[in-house]
Amino acid sequence: MNTRINLAGIEMKNPVTVASGTFGYGREFSEFFDLSKLGGIITKGTSLKPRSGNKPTRVCETASGMLNSIGLQNPGVEYFAENDLPFLRKFDTAIIVNACGSTVEEYVELCKILNTLDIDGVELNLSCPNVKAGCMAFGNTYEGVKHVTSEVRKVLDKPLIVKLTPNVTDIAAIAKGVEDGGADGVSLINTLLGMKIDINTRKPVLANNTGGLSGPAIKPVAVRMVYQVAQAVNIPILGMGGIVNSDDAIEFMLAGATAISIGAGNFISPYTSVDTVDGIEEYMKKHNIDDINDIIGKVQMN
């Protein structure tokens, strides 16, 4: 049975990765299971300089999901390179750095540094809804996405995957910008912009007022978008949004994802990602599938 996949030039032992911002840099989860069981780890969003993020309250629960407005808190790329990367490299799993910035120049400077590090690839975050500048501001037009992608491409030789926001009208048109900008893959979806109000205080629960919705509540939106993007581009897709078990993972792969990420599911149980790896193998045995690649994009539309 083959579970190996190749995502945008990155070889992985299985299609299961953990989504940026929900797994830190892996240390806490390594106390629960061997991180080498994962196909890959997408790091927390990492920027050129350290960021302290937004004020609390930064997360809250919602029906079948959660809202967050972390605001890309992270220690910066230098700290990551010296402290977190050596730890992550102890494991036999692909390491993909989620890169974020406020200006095109910042993305380019950051990716120049990432190009020199011992990492397997970069997931360029053009999609965070919780910061005032950058990220989603570039991510919601074809031109914006193509421009940032092509500028980063000039300085990055490693596999480049661009992560998109679902807070747009036509996701397929925007994914075209990723492909035309020269990226090797596209990642979707980031969180959907949402809000929760405390009816007693009449104030939004999150200090930032709005935040990004993730978890099972967003899965049907994500599956639809993965399917639409798979029809529109020829580069591979890293699919995510509400995946909490292997059935969900298979659904995304049938829709067209080559690999998947588990985000909010890591907060339900620290074992969600490894259980998903095992569940995919069980599904393959049950359905006599020799190679996991055979199910990618194999949804049969009505």
Ligand SMILES: Cc1cc2nc3c(=O)[nH]c(=O)nc-3n(C[C@H](O)[C@H](O)[C@H](O)COP(=O)(O)O)c2cc1C
């Ligand atoms: C607490 C939290 C922090 C996140 N931080 C990042 C981040 O730093 N960079 C990024 O690209 N996405 C970030 N995301 C988005 C996730 O990687 C993922 O795209 C989204 O949550 C949808 O997947 P899910 O429903 O499985 O959580 C974050 C999500 C959560 C819940």
